Structure formats: structure tokens, C-alpha cells
Amino acid sequence: MSEPLVRVQNASKKFCRDLKKSLWYGLVDMVAELTGSTAARELRPKEFWAVDDVSFELEKGECLGLVGPNGAGKSTLLKMLNGIIKPDRGRIEMHGRVGALIELGAGFNPILTGLENIYINGSVLGLTKHEIDRKLDDIIGFAELQDFIDTPVQNYSSGMRVRLGFSIAAQMEPDILLVDEVLAVGDVGFRIKCYNEIYRIMENAAVIFVSHSMPQLGKVCTSGILMDKGRAIMRSNNISEVINGYYNLFTGEQRIQVGSGRVRLTAVRFGNKTDCITYPDAQAIDPNHYHHIDADKPLTIGLTFTMDQTVDCYSILFSISDVDQKLVLQILPPERPLNNHPGTQEVLVTIDSLLLNTGKYSLTVHFLKDQKTDWGEILLSVQSLLKFSVQRDRYIGAAPVLHAAEWNISDGPSSIRHGQGNTGQVMDLP
Amino acid sequence: MKLKAKDAAEGIMTKKKTVAVYTPESRFRSPWVLLKEMGADSIYGRELAWRLAVRDISAQYRQTALGLIWALILPVANTLVWIFLNGSGIVSVGKTELPYPVYVLTGTMLWAIFMDALNAPLQDTMASKSMLTKINFPKEAIILAGIYKTLFNGSIKVAIMVLALLVLGIYPDWRLALFPLGVLSLIMAGTTLGLALAPIGLLYTDIGKGLPLVMQFLMYVTPVVFPMPSQGWTSVLLKLNPLSSLILTTRDWLTGFSPGYLSLFFWANGILLVSLFVVLLVYRLVMPIIIERMSA
Known part of the structure; x- marks a missing residue:
């Protein structure tokens, strides 16, 4: 079905720069919510739009990359999609189970063992005890923490915590997956495992991916949105355009x-x-x-x-x-x-x-x-x-250097086709 | 018309898959949806609440040497202070039907259970900050977990209290069967009051700082360490305090007396039940607003 799983229409969210004011506005907003006020939400003093009028739709199998400099509003947008905070304008529809790899292992109790925390974290993420029982071995196996599963989590390294957090969260089998730059502390081996797992989930889900690693986004995403100062300044089905746009935001170092x-x-x-x-x-x-x-x-x-x-x-x-x-x-x-x-x-x-x-x-x-x-x-x-x-026709792979090569392709014993040069063109041998 | 057809199509999809719609509109505008969501969440949140309670209870005692004894130390200390004050004549407390040590011990224990319930919503929500700002889960689970924890700690207190009563020569009668009802209403009262204060307390720490002071005062206008005065403005004040009937009735049920304020007790419970529902609803509605103002 081509019905989109995620539909975001003109979503906006405002934040306040000043703490005292922010608390006061919080109180005012609470009263407005409780009295069912329908007043439009305009900017009040010291407020700004952290997410400003963002719209997009996403279908199953699509992966949207959200890129932008720090403070562009990417994480705030994800929080709205996840229903943690409400939009101040616009409308967000999420069809299906939402899984969020946002902060792995939130809610871990450091004194309790890894095993105990699996059950707690799993429940927080919406898994039933029965589901966790069934997947327990998978979770521990994937995290490769068999030897430490009865150790209190406070003795885990930060990488181990992320391993455990990811392994639990990956069991959710969501329809919509939100990923916010979470794997930075894992070691290379585990990161690769995680990406493979994300690819697997992607097959049956719509994915929204926030990362500052452009090569990674280039590999995973089918489309991208470039955000800056809360606004979606570029939307493209060609992720390499978005990546270029992102790089263009930085005027770079001066001479x-x-x-x-x-x-x-x-x-x-x-x-x-x-x-x-x-x-x-x-x-x-x-x-x-x-x-x-x-x-x-x-x-x-x-x-x-x-x-x-x-x-x-x-x-x-x-x-x-x-x-x-x-x-x-x-x-x-x-x-x-x-x-x-x-x-x-x-x-x-x-x-x-x-x-x-x-x-x-x-x-x-x-x-x-x-x-x-x-x-x-x-x-x-x-x-x-x-x-x-x-500027090449497309962003090829992820490496900065593309080496020229001569390609010889053998279809069978009799015909060897021959190609050369940077163009990667394949020609028949004379 | 077209729009209606679309909505209907969405409705069909809803049966298969959950659809979440987020808009800036106050959720009060669609009370039916709100109640339905609340119902669904309280079912799914029950298991989570249980997990959270087990987590906190096992963590609570794992890093202590004295363990469960901590649940008793404060009320026992408080009891000893009052027995000393009364015995030395510094403070003169009116005549109680029960021996004074029993009166003050049961009073402070029950008050401690009430205070546990009262502090739980604000404290537990604060402690769940990192989860709240990152994961979407039924917030009611935090409150329910708090009640479970209060029940757990409360039953230790009650067990010790009953033992102490037997030692002191007070033998509960059949009314002991009603006693849990009293404890539950005390916990309900604490939870309701704590939950009502939580939204503002989460924004402004003033609430958390001022609460002990206010509660100390509240304790003295409740017959915890002294009996109900029979006359004067204090007697009116104490009667107006709904906690009085809760404490008195619960204590009477425990110690085998016929409760003297039973109708007040039921009135108070009726009002509390309605209030609890209202504050739960408020809590649910305002949490997203509070979360966006919380530092992660």
C-alpha cells in the first residue's frame, strides 16, 4: 500500500532562550492545555522556532536522512515524531509501531545487573515480558555480553551500555524507526553489526535517520532533508544533493x-x-x-x-x-x-x-x-x-579519493571485454 | 464529504495498526480520544509499572547494609521523640484511649506511609527525567510504580507495627480485616495530593523545597501524635482536615476500636477518588509540556 507511514504537515516547535521565562511559559501552556484554549501559538518574548514549518511524507522502505548543523532542530523534530513533545503548529501522523534508537539505555539502573535492566528497558520500550523472555538469548547474544550479564550496569563501559541498549531496542520490530546518532561510542565491529541490523529493520519500516556522518547517510538514505535554524531548507530524493547542501552551509576555515x-x-x-x-x-x-x-x-x-x-x-x-x-x-x-x-x-x-x-x-x-x-x-x-x-555525476561510494582503473570483464573463455579510464565505461575489445 | 471518506478509511486502518496523531490542539478538545488513550495506556502501563517498582525496590536496598530496617528508622525515631516529649512533660498531650506509645507509634507509622505516597509522584517523575525526555511510554506507569513501592514499604511498616502492638499488649480484633482499606485510602490521599503538586513542582523546585515545611504543619493539624481535641477552634480545624478521619479510622481498625468518624471517612474517600482521577488526567495532559521544559 502506498499509504505513507509518516505524514508531517507544517510541524513547528518553539523553544525559549531564557530559563525563568521558559518555566513561566510552561505554566501558562499548562493552563491553556487544561482549559482547552484554541488560541494560536505565536512567539512570545525570548522564544524562537526550533522547528519551523517542516513537512514531509515517508513510506515503507524509505529512509529519510535528516542533516544539518548542531541546533538545526533535528532532534526536536524526532522528539515530536516520537510523541514525546507536542508540536506548536501543524500536524504529525504516525501509522504503526514507532521504534526509537534515540538515547540507548535510557532508564538503565546502574546498580542492577544487565539482565535485570534488559527486562526494565524492554518494558519501557513497550515489549511484554513474554516477548522479552522469548528474545532474551538473542539480546544477550547480539550484545556479546554473556560474561557480564550478571554484572551491575554501573561497571559496564559506555560502549557496553550502548551495546546492551541497542540490542534491546533492535527487538522492537517497528513500522517506523527513528535513529538519532547513537552508535558513536560502539567499537567498529559492533557498529557494523548495528548497521546491518538497521538495514534489516528498514526492509519492513520507514526510517528517519539523523547523523553527522555523511558517508553513512549516503549509504543508507533514499532521500534527505537539510535543516538549518529549524527550517527545512532543502528536500531531495537525491541524498548527495542534500549532503552537498550541508557542506555548503559551512563556509569553512578562513585563510x-x-x-x-x-x-x-x-x-x-x-x-x-x-x-x-x-x-x-x-x-x-x-x-x-x-x-x-x-x-x-x-x-x-x-x-x-x-x-x-x-x-x-x-x-x-x-x-x-x-x-x-x-x-x-x-x-x-x-x-x-x-x-x-x-x-x-x-x-x-x-x-x-x-x-x-x-x-x-x-x-x-x-x-x-x-x-x-x-x-x-x-x-x-x-x-x-x-x-x-x-562535481561528478553522482556521489560514488563514500571515499574522498576515486582511483582510476582498467576493468577487464570475462563473460566466458572467448570474449574478454575491456574498459578503461575514470569513466568506468566498459568497451568491447577490438 | 471527501474528507469524511478519508477519515473513515483511516478508521479502518486504525483497527489494524495504531495511528498516533499529534497536533498542537489541547487534547481536552477531544475528551473521548483522551479517555480511550488513557484506558489503553493504563492497561499496557501496568506491566511497566510493575517492572519499574521491582527495579526501584531492588535497587533501593541493594546498596545498603541495613536494608529494610531503613523503612522503620524514621517513624520509630519520631515515636521515641514524642514519647520522650510527652513523658518528660515538655509537651502535654491530651488523654488517649490507647496507651500513648501505641497511639504515637501507629500515628507516625501511618503518617509515614501517607508521606511516602505523597512524595512519590514528584520524586519518581524527577528521577525518570532521562527516560521521559527520550522515550515515549505511559507516564501513568511512573505513578502506579510509586504506589506499588509505597505499598511494599508500607507493608513492612505495618508488619512491624502489628508485632509491636502484640508486644505492647494490644490485640487487634476482626476489624483488622478492614485495616488495609484504611491504608489504601491513606495512600490514595497521599498520591492525589502529591500528583496535584507534581506538575508545578516539576517546573519550579520551590514546591519540593517547601513541601516538608508544609507537611510538618499538616501533621500537627492531623491527629497523628495527639488525639482529636474535643473543643475550641483546633477541633474545628482538625475536623475539616479530611486526613483526620483517614488516620483515626485506620488506627481504630488496627487497634480494635470502633471508628468514630466513619461517615467522614467515606466522604473523604469519595472525594479523593474523584480527585485522583482528575489529577491523573491533568498529569497526563501536562506532561508533554513539562518534558519540553526539562533539561535532559
Whole structure:
């Protein structure tokens, strides 16, 4: 049936910035609720919309990724969907059993043993004793806590608590599953198990997934909503668009220039070989402008600079970072140190093709004395000299680097098909 | 018309699957739905309440050396203080039909049960904060679990009290069978009052801070440690206090006396029963509003 399981229409929620006022409003709201007041809920002093006019529908088998910076209203929206707090405007319909992996192990009593807590937590989540009895071995087995099940939960590590919490919550078999970034403390092995379990639940449920890990969302979600300051600023059935939109929210780090001052960078050239842009003043490059780069075409980087005559020779190291400021790529420096010349000098670097995935990146340049790339005097280092974006047709996988490869596919002994290049195109052998 | 057809279709679906609709509207606007939800939740919440009670009771005594004795220490200490005050002549309490130590022991024990019931709603809801802000479950279970806990702790008190009575030479008669009814009405009174205060107490901690003070005063306008005065404005005040008839009747049933305020006792219970339903309803309605103001 195509009847949506989740239907959210113009849902809004307001919060108060001031504690004293918030308490007072709480009292006023209680009276309004009890007298059945129908007055519209407008903003009062010190209030703001934490979730502002969000609408969407979700069917079985769909997974919606909610992304946005901290404080965008994602968790508040989840709490409304879960019925913990009421919307101040709009309407939310939830068809079926709702399972929430929001805070795992809420309600655990630290003094009681793991086993006792399984029964308590299970009841809180809506499982009957009979259901828990039946699934007890599964729960303990999945959490891999057989040896510690009679130990008080206060002696568990945080990872163990999350294991137990997840194992219990995963038994709910919900029609609608809400997941709010809960698995951060588990170890890698358990996280993988958890994701497999979430995939399994997804087959029979509609899922709403909140995470800051974009590769993860890219893998799981069929659609996405980008939230900022309570508003849904982007909704797309293509999660990679939403992820890009999320990255665009962060103007990123500003240019930082450090070094001994013996090098002065003047002009910069950057771009695909055919449409290279020259900036006569390196300082004047707009730090929020993104150069569009075609990753399959050669890339040129040119630097014009003057260097103090006390330096004999130097080397240049380029590094590329992604939006999370994680270093993803470095360009091999010249094999031999470059000799210093008096006056203005220019260095031109050409790269056949950048092996980068769709995304936003920033370029950093280091001038190093002699041939030292890992230590020693930094003559000049400009972080985020400029920024560029790579747009491929789609977001392929989750890794920042896409390596070119030659593909040979054998259908049988007689025909070997042959393909090559970044395009991943498969061609017949001549 | 079209809308109606759609609603009907949804109604059919409801039978198969639960549909939850959340709107900003006061749920008072659809009282029928509210009552139905309340009924469904109190059935499903019973098992949860039991679990929560077992959790708290077993945790309560696991980290103590004295264990169950803690349920007795406070009322016994209180009794000893009053026996001392009365015996030394510092405070002169009127004549009681029962020996004074028995009177004050039973009074303070019953009062302690009432206080347990009174404190439970606010304390237990506070303690469930982390659950309330993260999981949607029937909030009534917290209250019911509180009642279970009070019953458990109360029955220990009662058992000790009955033993003490036998030692002191007071032999309960057939009326002892009615005594649990008295204890239940005391717990109902405590729960009702505590539940009424809980919503405001959850927002403003002033309630929690002021409560012991107010309750101390309330204890002195209830015949806990001294008998009902026969004249004067205090006698009017004590008669107006519905707790008086509850305490007196319960004590009389325990110690084998014929209760003197039986009609007041039943009136008080009738009023309490209605009030309890009302405050439960209020609690249910306002909890989402309180939860959004709670720090997780």
C-alpha cells in the first residue's frame, strides 16, 4: 500500500532562550492545555522556532536522512515524531509501531545487573515480558555480553551500555524507526553489526535517520532533508544533493598564513588547463568562492613569489583537505629541491587528473626550506589558499579519493571485454 | 464529504495498526480520544509499572547494609521523640484511649506511609527525567510504580507495627480485616495530593523545597501524635482536615476500636477518588509540556 507511514504537515516547535521565562511559559501552556484554549501559538518574548514549518511524507522502505548543523532542530523534530513533545503548529501522523534508537539505555539502573535492566528497558520500550523472555538469548547474544550479564550496569563501559541498549531496542520490530546518532561510542565491529541490523529493520519500516556522518547517510538514505535554524531548507530524493547542501552551509576555515616570512606569495593561477584563472594578488582571493574543477581534465596550479636571498633552495608541498578539514590528498613535491633565484619567480604544476570524489575541497600550500617535507623551517604556509569543488555525476561510494582503473570483464573463455579510464565505461575489445 | 471518506478509511486502518496523531490542539478538545488513550495506556502501563517498582525496590536496598530496617528508622525515631516529649512533660498531650506509645507509634507509622505516597509522584517523575525526555511510554506507569513501592514499604511498616502492638499488649480484633482499606485510602490521599503538586513542582523546585515545611504543619493539624481535641477552634480545624478521619479510622481498625468518624471517612474517600482521577488526567495532559521544559 502506498499509504505513507509518516505524514508531517507544517510541524513547528518553539523553544525559549531564557530559563525563568521558559518555566513561566510552561505554566501558562499548562493552563491553556487544561482549559482547552484554541488560541494560536505565536512567539512570545525570548522564544524562537526550533522547528519551523517542516513537512514531509515517508513510506515503507524509505529512509529519510535528516542533516544539518548542531541546533538545526533535528532532534526536536524526532522528539515530536516520537510523541514525546507536542508540536506548536501543524500536524504529525504516525501509522504503526514507532521504534526509537534515540538515547540507548535510557532508564538503565546502574546498580542492577544487565539482565535485570534488559527486562526494565524492554518494558519501557513497550515489549511484554513474554516477548522479552522469548528474545532474551538473542539480546544477550547480539550484545556479546554473556560474561557480564550478571554484572551491575554501573561497571559496564559506555560502549557496553550502548551495546546492551541497542540490542534491546533492535527487538522492537517497528513500522517506523527513528535513529538519532547513537552508535558513536560502539567499537567498529559492533557498529557494523548495528548497521546491518538497521538495514534489516528498514526492509519492513520507514526510517528517519539523523547523523553527522555523511558517508553513512549516503549509504543508507533514499532521500534527505537539510535543516538549518529549524527550517527545512532543502528536500531531495537525491541524498548527495542534500549532503552537498550541508557542506555548503559551512563556509569553512578562513585563510591562515604562517611562516618565517622569507617568502612573499604574489600571484596565483588555478584551474583546468583550458580555463585557468590568474589572481594577481593572492591575498585578495575570495575565501568563500569555489572554483569548479572538472576532475577528468588536467589541472594547473601556478605560484608567483619572491624569496629572500638567504634561502638557497626550497620545496613546495600542496595538500588538499575536504570540508571536514580532513587531509585527503597531497601532491608529490619536486624530486630535487628548487634553487632560489633573485627577483620574482614562477612555479607551474600540472596534474593530469584529480582523483577526487564529488565534494568541496580547499588547497593549502607550504614552502619548505631545503628538501624537508616533514620538519624544519616553514618559509611560508597558506592554509586554504583557495577553495574548489569537484562535481561528478553522482556521489560514488563514500571515499574522498576515486582511483582510476582498467576493468577487464570475462563473460566466458572467448570474449574478454575491456574498459578503461575514470569513466568506468566498459568497451568491447577490438 | 471527501474528507469524511478519508477519515473513515483511516478508521479502518486504525483497527489494524495504531495511528498516533499529534497536533498542537489541547487534547481536552477531544475528551473521548483522551479517555480511550488513557484506558489503553493504563492497561499496557501496568506491566511497566510493575517492572519499574521491582527495579526501584531492588535497587533501593541493594546498596545498603541495613536494608529494610531503613523503612522503620524514621517513624520509630519520631515515636521515641514524642514519647520522650510527652513523658518528660515538655509537651502535654491530651488523654488517649490507647496507651500513648501505641497511639504515637501507629500515628507516625501511618503518617509515614501517607508521606511516602505523597512524595512519590514528584520524586519518581524527577528521577525518570532521562527516560521521559527520550522515550515515549505511559507516564501513568511512573505513578502506579510509586504506589506499588509505597505499598511494599508500607507493608513492612505495618508488619512491624502489628508485632509491636502484640508486644505492647494490644490485640487487634476482626476489624483488622478492614485495616488495609484504611491504608489504601491513606495512600490514595497521599498520591492525589502529591500528583496535584507534581506538575508545578516539576517546573519550579520551590514546591519540593517547601513541601516538608508544609507537611510538618499538616501533621500537627492531623491527629497523628495527639488525639482529636474535643473543643475550641483546633477541633474545628482538625475536623475539616479530611486526613483526620483517614488516620483515626485506620488506627481504630488496627487497634480494635470502633471508628468514630466513619461517615467522614467515606466522604473523604469519595472525594479523593474523584480527585485522583482528575489529577491523573491533568498529569497526563501536562506532561508533554513539562518534558519540553526539562533539561535532559
